[in-house]
Amino acid sequence: MATILVPGGAGFIGSHTVIALVNAGYDVVIFDNFSNSKPTVLERLKKILGKNIPFVCGDIRNREQIENVFEQYKIDGVINFAGLKAVGESVKKPLEYYDNNVHGARTLLQVMREYQCHNFIFSSSATVYGEPDSVPLTESSPVKRANSPYGQTKIDIEYMCQELQIAAPEFSMVLLRYFNPVGAHESGLIGEDPKGIPNNLMPYLCQVAVGRLPHLNVFGNDYPTPDGTCVRDYIHVVDLAEGHVAALKHCLNVPGVHIYNLGTGIGYSVLDMVKAFSKAMGRELPYKIAPRRAGDVVQCYADPALAKKELGWSAKKNLDQMAADSYNWQKNNPNGYDD
Ligand code: NAD
Ligand code: UDP
Numbered sequence: 473m474a475t476i477l478v479p480g481g482a483g484f485i486g487s488h489t490v491i492a493l494v495n496a497g498y499d500v501v502i503f504d505n506f507s508n509s510k511p512t513v514l515e516r517l518k519k520i521l522g523k524n525i526p527f528v529c530g531d532i533r534n535r536e537q538i539e540n541v542f543e544q545y546k547i548d549g550v551i552n553f554a555g556l557k558a559v560g561e562s563v564k565k566p567l568e569y570y571d572n573n574v575h576g577a578r579t580l581l582q583v584m585r586e587y588q589c590h591n592f593i594f595s596s597s598a599t600v601y602g603e604p605d606s607v608p609l610t611e612s613s614p615v616k617r618a619n620s621p622y623g624q625t626k627i628d629i630e631y632m633c634q635e636l637q638i639a640a641p642e643f644s645m646v647l648l649r650y651f652n653p654v655g656a657h658e659s660g661l662i663g664e665d666p667k668g669i670p671n672n673l674m675p676y677l678c679q680v681a682v683g684r685l686p687h688l689n690v691f692g693n694d695y696p697t698p699d700g701t702c703v704r705d706y707i708h709v710v711d712l713a714e715g716h717v718a719a720l721k722h723c724l725n726v727p728g729v730h731i732y733n734l735g736t737g738i739g740y741s742v743l744d745m746v747k748a749f750s751k752a753m754g755r756e757l758p759y760k761i762a763p764r765r766a767g768d769v770v771q772c773y774a775d776p777a778l779a780k781k782e783l784g785w786s787a788k789k790n791l792d793q794m795a796a797d798s799y800n801w802q803k804n805n806p807n808g809y810d811d
């Protein structure tokens with residue numbers, strides 16, 4: 473079976489994907505600099521998988537460190553989760569975002585080319601669609617100018633992959649556009665553990681649920697949506713992880729550029745999320761209506777038909793499971809991995 477290098481494998485989506493890969497029979501090497509994760513994740517993965525997963529501490533911007541991994545292991549493919557992802561922070565630190573994300577991905581691709589490893593899967597995002605003209609979004613919906621440096625790094629890396637694939641047609645480039653990943657592994661041992669006050673809805677709900685934050689601020693209830701709050705396509709991280717395995721099986725050693733939306737195809741509002749989370753907790757989650765957040769897209773959800781047709785993959789877990797698993801993770805780890 474193939475050996476897959478997973479930069480960013482200690483992070484939220486990466487750690488869940490490592491489980492899916494190992495369960496599907498792949499050999500995995502995790503590569504991470506812990507800039508947004510903790511070594512505890514590796515112990516938790518060992519508990520879940522019953523074995524140690526090879527790990528290298530390093531930075532994807534450091535060519536020598538990546539070359540050392542390729543010297544040590546025969547790597548067949550790379551799934552790159554390593555990146556900075558806070559939209560607001562990226563506005564304040566654009567150069568750091570281009571350096572970490574774009575320069576990091578470029579360095580990885582350079583080493584891959586040097587070692588004749590031609591299978592690259594990239595964590596892209598529905599953010600590349602900007603404010604959609606219409607929903608649901610298909611893979612051929614227009615890519616729009618990003619409204620943050622973070623979003624622009626996703627577009628830049630997508631283009632870089634496409635351009636390299638023209639120059640080096642042996643590459644299989646898989647660009648996976650995630651919608652809104654939430655939930656956690658059913659064990660409650662791994663999950664999302666953002667630093668500081670969360671920017672995203674689900675981790676914020678989790679911290680309100682365990683009393684770390686007093687209430688949720690719902691950013692705007694006067695949008696042109698059924699209940700006035702914004703609509704997103706929330707997808708369980710375990711389903712998302714399985715999407716990577718499906719993409720790997722389908723695209724490994726199939727040269728070309730393969731682009732897939734990974735979403736459920738269902739849009740839920742912020743108030744739908746509050747309701748589902750209250751159900752998971754067994755009591756009402758406190759919230760207040762607050763002003764709109766600048767730059768928010770009104771509605772964003774996927775047409776997931778292409779992934780179903782070509783990869784044979786579709787999301788299985790519903791909103792109640794997403795809320796229950798997120799809550800279970802936070803309840804068991806009120807302070808995240810710091811316990
Ligand atoms: P995360 O921060 O939990 O995981 C990223 C991991 O990469 C962390 O473990 C971090 O330490 C590591 N990392 C960052 N820069 C690195 C570097 N230079 N060298 C080595 N390791 C580095 O984030 P996540 O939510 O798991 O997201 C993974 C990827 O998916 C990111 O690229 C993100 O932009 C993308 N994505 C995430 C979402 C989301 O909502 N979570 C949505 C769309 C796309
Ligand atoms: N949201 C909110 N309060 C929060 C965080 C988010 O009302 O504290 C809303 C946000 O305005 C958006 C939705 O929840 O409509 C999803 O936001 P998130 O940042 O999780 O995802 P993104 O907007 O990047 O898709």
